Amino acid sequence: MNRIKTDICVIGAGSGGLSVAAGAVLMGASVVLLEGHKMGGDCLNYGCVPSKALLHAGHKGMGWKEAHDHVRDTIATIEPHDSVERFEGLGVQVITEYGAFISRNEVQAGDTTIKARRFVIATGSSPLVPPIPGLDEVPYLTNEQIFDLEEKPDHLLIIGAGPIGLEMAQAHRRLGCDVTVIEGARALGKDDPEMAAQLLEALRDEGIEIEEEALACEVRGKAGAIEVEAKDGRIFKGTHLLVAVGRKANIQKLGLEKAGIETTRVGVKVDEGLRTTNRKAYAIGDAAGGLHFTHVAGYHAGVIIKSMLFGLPSKAKSSHIPWATYTSPEMAQVGLTEVLANEAHGDRVEVARFDFAGNDRAIATQQAKGLIKVMVVNGRPVGVSIVGPGAGEMINLWALALANNLKMSQIAAMVAPYPTMGEVSKRAAGAYFSPRLFDSPRVKRVVGFVQRWLP
């Protein structure tokens, strides 16, 4: 039995845990990092990276085998960055075992007991498998198996039309599969309905069946012949089944009760500074149960490093966190949607819109279908929704604006190169000021007066 003492023990080497470990060790703390499965976590192995690689393969029209080789090559190219070797090179002590608390300040990992001044729970999440009758008797896939499918499904059924369901729907459709998505409520329910409608129309136009208000209630069949029955009796038939109905935090086997760490319905209970009910322990990323994104796990890492290493007050916010769905067209959001902005700010919300049809580059490159909406309160953006080609890149500007509480006048003051798709952001800011400048009798009076007197 080994015993180790360290400043910081990080449990989980995914997006969040790796960022904490690297940051903390480079700033002088001693760090032990525990990983029970694959370095890089969900994002590298079963999430962001393979899904974006498979979508790319679909967009490029690759064949099934080529597409899956591309997925494997992409992971292999990025893997060294997240590897045990790299982290040991940085000075982190990596233990490739699952860890669990045995007391308030000790974690057991294999035959090693780690006593640390601070712990970080960065154990991520797993696919939620709902208790749908019959599901446990048919072969089904989750994000942990779908990227390893050797054979091409003739007809992929997908339960859940969130980002996982729809990204996988488009990737598989473009790789030549029939695809039916079965959604219990509204597809892309967390996004702006007007934006989602444009994306759903595009997906349906390429032959993806998306059935909304179809709560899956029973699953039957066998490999190659699967049936999903919805609550209203509709029956969907396919050869393969992907379950993509959300996530559950990996917190069951952590011995949290031994450390006095409480949980909620969605993850570890944390305060604004991501501290758990045990003051020595923090929880970040998917394990903390909030927004499930790699960049959120990375942001959380920064928040707790400030507090753990420097003892400074530090709070995690979510009002400036962007996200994107990487279908074609893409859809992106930061801050409040129009509905949420209206709920929060009522009549004070003004919505500035600009259609991609008015963007010259979009016209020239045949990508003129898309929309940006900016929700503005007192001259500052509080939310931005974009659907269209490159939406995930365009949202960066607005993520900067919301993170720094910039004004619309500062966006309007930016000169954007012509012709770029990114000009839509400036034009949206322009749309906010246009009525104030061009429809204002006062402005017209002032200009008339000045013109009479100017030499």
Ligand SMILES: Cc1cc2nc3c(=O)[nH]c(=O)nc-3n(C[C@H](O)[C@H](O)[C@H](O)COP(=O)(O)OP(=O)(O)OC[C@H]3O[C@@H](n4cnc5c(N)ncnc54)[C@H](O)[C@@H]3O)c2cc1C
């Ligand atoms: C299909 C899919 C696509 C996605 N696409 C995107 C995207 O495009 N953009 C985006 O921002 N997000 C995306 N996400 C979400 C993103 O993957 C997660 O939000 C992110 O990985 C969370 O990081 P994390 O560090 O909290 O957890 P993870 O990356 O899951 O890492 C947790 C690690 O902890 C390990 N672990 C668990 N328990 C223990 C233990 N007891 N001891 C030791 N180790 C343990 C696990 O093995 C794992 O390696 C996607 C997710 C999926 C499923």
Ligand SMILES: NC(=O)c1ccc[n+]([C@@H]2O[C@H](COP(=O)([O-])OP(=O)(O)OC[C@H]3O[C@@H](n4cnc5c(N)ncnc54)[C@H](O)[C@@H]3O)[C@@H](O)[C@H]2O)c1
């Ligand atoms: N591009 C990205 O950034 C990206 C991509 C994929 C995943 N992710 C992250 O992963 C998380 C999980 O994604 P997800 O798509 O699994 O979850 P989700 O919660 O976003 O969507 C799941 C959908 O399944 C539906 N559903 C639930 N039970 C059902 C049933 N019995 N029958 C039919 N429909 C049912 C829900 O109504 C919901 O619309 C996302 O919230 C996101 O944070 C991000």
